[in-house]
Amino acid sequence: MTDLVSITLVTPQMGENIGAAARAMANFELSDLRLVNPRDGWPNEAATANSAGAFDIIPDATLFTSVEHAVSTSHIVYATTARPRDMRKEVLTPQAASKEIAEHIQNNQKISILFGGERAGLTNDEISYAQKIISVPLSANFSSINLGQSVLLMVYELFQARHDVTDSHLPDRDSAPTTQEELNGMLNRLENELAAHGFFRNPDMKPTMVQNIRNMFGRSNLSEQEVRTIQGIISALVGNKKGR
């Protein structure tokens, strides 16, 4: 959880979206939610209901009456926009911005990310308080994305940039991976049973067929338990009730 990055919603209208923003922040370990002139005041029942308990994890939102005020203690300000603006300011994807921000907060710099209200987003005046713009790459034919969704995508990317997320892993819960001895024991038995049952009709093809079977099971990263299961399957299919 970090409070170095504040998420600032400027004139948000729907409590539901404020709640969704809070929920996304709790999901992705950000704790500083700021509201500039929320339409329906604060606290807001719809926000609480849609936050799924996020405010038990993060502090209550703080209220401000202007963007200038809300960002005053930050070192760098990013403004999110859906549509291109007529201004000379670097535009980054959430991913690229998150990489920058992750570096800045490692240097203990405070970051503000501004999100505009539902109807029209941030005004050009509000954006002028930001050093850079963040824009989500999306379909040109359907680019309406809601406030809660924008916050979610941004804080999701920031979490990934801040954490060393592992791309993929293979859980090993109930059983260790098989040894090659167990694997090849099973494969040799399968080959013998197949030979005994007339599977290899064309002797010239047998080596290739055996290799294919070996490759098929070899790439499956079988566990000890799974190899035992296959042994049981072979036993069952050949009618040997006692197993191997």
Add this chain to the structure above:
Amino acid sequence: MTDLVSITLVTPQMGENIGAAARAMANFELSDLRLVNPRDGWPNEAATANSAGAFDIIPDATLFTSVEHAVSTSHIVYATTARPRDMRKEVLTPQAASKEIAEHIQNNQKISILFGGERAGLTNDEISYAQKIISVPLSANFSSINLGQSVLLMVYELFQARHDVTDSHLPDRDSAPTTQEELNGMLNRLENELAAHGFFRNPDMKPTMVQNIRNMFGRSNLSEQEVRTIQGIISALVGNKKGR
């Protein structure tokens, strides 16, 4: 827009989440939405309301009575889960899965991505139809993420993997970038005016101060128009109404 990747919601409960999924798919150019036994039937008013018009862009959802049926024409099936499961199956982040999927669909393979219902996600039986698992990296302290949000993060990553998204750019709308001649002309004039107004009190420090000013403006990627604006600012401050 591609229909090679189908998003399959298995026993979804809230129409709002089906609508949010449709909206996210339209945002990120996927068109094949499948529903397995939606609790409130189909069509669903809450889904339509929350889709923000997505069904004008993508076809209506198709209905199935089982996961096996819904995935039958796909080549590879991914199951999304929030919590770890007791099974030996590769677990990928949305980003890593999206890179794989982007390659698969370039080879014209059909992909199914399964999402479970709101209450408990996919059953282990439903997951057994999938080749791999996708899990969003998020806070261990607050890992409740809703169905619509999961779909959004997944299709967002897929869009990024399928498109050559530019990390950042500097829009050049109203004015060309300044030439170095204009930039340095402005900086030389500023230096002269500052010297004339006694800004450089310590002559030893002058070269460093001039370099700092040059660096500060140099990294701003000024446009022609902005250099003219700064010229005007200098003129105004020194009391020269005619400009340079």
